Amino acid sequence: MEGSSLRVRKGAWTEEEDLLLKKCIEKYGEGKWHQVPARAGLNRCRKSCRLRWLNYLKPNIKRGHFAADEVDLIIRLHNLLGNRWSLIAGRLPGRTANDVKNYWNTHLLKKNIDTSSKTSNPKSHKLKPNTKVIKPRPQILSKRSFLVNLDEYNNNNNNNNNDRVETSNNVVLADCSDNHDGYCFLDHDEMMWWENMMMNEKEVDGHQLQCSANDIDQSVLDQIMNEDNYGNTMDELFLDEELWNVFNP
């Protein structure tokens, strides 16, 4: 198992180690984590280096308390996505998946349990009853598989524009090559929904959502925690089944 070597250091990072890692990333850039320990002169495994960078050393990481609007967003996203912390964190600039997960487990999970059941077991708690969760379908395709499938798709639809393909179902294929070196595809409803999600005040699925950072209070938090506001919008988030089948024959 990785990290089991007796010579690999574990535990809390020292300032000196942080400095070495920082310098290494500044010099060589992010990625190729297997080379980082050697390049940085660190006696750490690649995973430890990656984690330390992503969760602590990376520039623009926001530390400290979560703002009310961040909390609100976490709750809503968790209702939609479940424990998919990296996706949730991706919607919170400056926050890491680890931060969000920790915050959920220490603040919100406890609160959720308190409000839903006094007897529930924290370890077994996953989601509120009736919560629909986006299934873990990949929404980002590797460049290789995407191009193969896109080519196939375009051949079937007489469309040679590889950057953007619109189907009759308003499904949009967008070039997202700056994101994970791949491509993503979103349907129109999904894009609109995410747009709404990111607005401070928007009507979503017939509910006027209040999530201003200034006026959210405990009662609002309680209300959010006890309501499933997003049941019907969930279906809108699912990708077009037909297109999915094209890419995943």
Next chain:
DNA sequence: AATCTCTTCAACCGCCTCCGG
């Protein structure tokens, strides 16, 4: 002041997926 209990969060672990040979 000392000890115990609780809370927080950084870090580790194991698993999964992707990719290249």
Next chain:
DNA sequence: TCCGGAGGCGGTTGAAGAGAT
């Protein structure tokens, strides 16, 4: 097609600090 390595993720742990007794 298979296999091994790398990247990435979510679950869990445990050390350290805070608060209570």
